[in-house]
Amino acid sequence: MATGAPTKGKTINDLFEQMKPAIAQAIPKHLTPDRLLRIATTSIRTNPKLKVCSPESLLGAVMQCAQLGLEPSILGHAYLIPYKNKGVDECQFQIGYKGLIELARRTGQISSIMAQAVHQNDEFEYEYGINEKLKHVPADGDRGAVVKYYSYAKFKDGGYSFMVMSRQDIVIHRDKFSKAKNFGPWVDHFDEMAKKTVLKSLMKYMPISVEFQRAVDQDETTKYFDSSAENMSEIVDVTDWKDVTEETTETTVDPNQGELPF
Template sequence: MTKTVDQSGISNQLANQAAGGAKKGPTIGDLFEQMKPAIAQAIPQHMTPERLLRIATTSIRTNPKLKVCTPESLLGAVMQCAQLGLEPSVLGHAYLVPYTNRKKDPNTGKVIATVEEAQFQIGYKGLLELARRTGQISSIVAHEVYENDLFEYEYGTGEKLRHVPADGERGTVTKYYAYAKFKDGGYSFLVMSKKDIEKHRDKFSKAKYGPWVDHFDEMAKKTVLKGLMKYMPISVEFAKAVSMDETTKREVSSDMSEVIDVTDWQPQENEEPRQEIGESAQ
C-alpha cells in the first residue's frame, strides 16, 4: 500500500514560484530535496533517492531546454522514474524530454498560450527491464534487420521467425522485430518495417532533438516491443507501468499514477501533435 505523503508544502512552493514576485523562488534542487521523503517511499530497494535525484539534476543541468520546463512536470517525471525504478540517463532506461505545449482557442484554433513541460519517456532498455521484472518472461529481445541479413518470418498457424545476420557489410536497416519467450513455453513476436516505425515517429513526435533523433534504433526497438506487448500475458502492474510512458504530469503526488495525464503523447482527433521547444509554431 502506498503511504500518504503531505505535498502541500511543495505545492505552495510551486505556486509561489509560478507567481513570481520580488522574492527569489526555490530552485529545482530545493524542490527535489523536499520531494525526497516521497521518493524514498516510492523507490525500489535497488535504488536510493540520493542517486536518482543526483542523476536527474545532472540531466537537467546538461539540457538547457529542461531548465525552463515547469517544476511540476519535472518533479512528476522524476517521481515516475522513482516509482518504476528507472534512471533518467544515457543508459537508455528513461528520458526527461522537454516539450512546448500550445493551448489553442477552441473557437479560432489560434495558439493563446504556451508552456514548457518535461515528458517522462521509458527507454528501450527500461522497457526490457520492466518486462523481465514480471517474472513471466524467460527471454525478451528486439533487433534491427539489415538488407543483407537472412530474415524470414510468417504469421498464422505455421508462424516462424528466423534471423541470420550477414557477415561483413550488412547494408541499411529495413525492419525491426521483438521476440518474447514465456516461462510456460509459449512465445510471441512482432515485425515492423522501418517505414512503419518512421510513420509512428512522425505521427507522435515532431522532434528535432531528443531520443528519436539521438537514439533512433533504440526508440524503434522500443516501439516494436510496445506493439508486441499487446499480445503478451503481462501483469496488471506491468501494464500500468507501461501506461506511464510518454506522459506529462502537472501535479505532484506520492503516487503519480493517480495523477491525471493531461498531455498524453497521442494527439486528439483533428489536433496537431505537440511541438518540442525550439520548434517554430506554424
C-alpha cells in the same frame, strides 16, 4: 495542479530536497533517492532546456522515474524530454528501450525478451498464423541499411510471441504519436526508439500483469507531481494529444523567460 508545496522562489535543489521523502517511500530497493536525484540533476545540467520547463511537470517526470525504478540517463532506461505543450514548456517522461525490457523482466513471467534490427543483406524469414516462424541470420561484412525491426519474448511457461515492423512502419508510428519526433531520443537514438516501438507493439498482446501495463501506460506522458498521490499512474496526463501530428516545436530557451536555478 496540486504539488503539495509552493515552487515559487525555489531552486531545483530545493525542490528535489522537498520531494525526497516522497521518493524514499516509492523508490525500489535497487535505487536510492540520492542516486536518482543526482542522475536527474545531471540530466538537467546536460540539457538546459529542462530548466525552463514547469517545475510541476519536471518533478512529475522525476517521480515517475522513482516509482518505476528507472534512471533518467543516457543508459536508455528513461528520458526527461522538454517540449511545448499548449504553448507551455513542459517535461515529458519517456521510457527507453532498455527500461521497457527491465520492466518486463521484473514481472517474473519472461525468460527472454529482446528487439533487433534487420538489415538489407541479412537472411530474415517470418510468418504469422498457425505455423508461426521467425528466423534471422545477420549477414557477414556489410549488412546494408536497416529495413525492419522485430521483437520477441519467451515466457517461462514455454510460450513465445514476436512482432515485426518495417522501418517505414516505425516512422509512420513516430510521426503519428510522438510529440518529440524532431528532437530528443528520436533524433539522437533512433535505433533504440525504433526497437522500443516494436517492443511496445508486442507487449499489447503479451499475457503480462495489470501492474506492468500500468507502468507501460505512463510512457510519453506529462504529469504534475502531487505529494498526496500514492501512484503517478493515478495522475491525469496533461499532454495535449489532439494536436500531436501538428505540434512538433521543441522548447527553446528564451533569454527573457525565467528558468529554475540550481
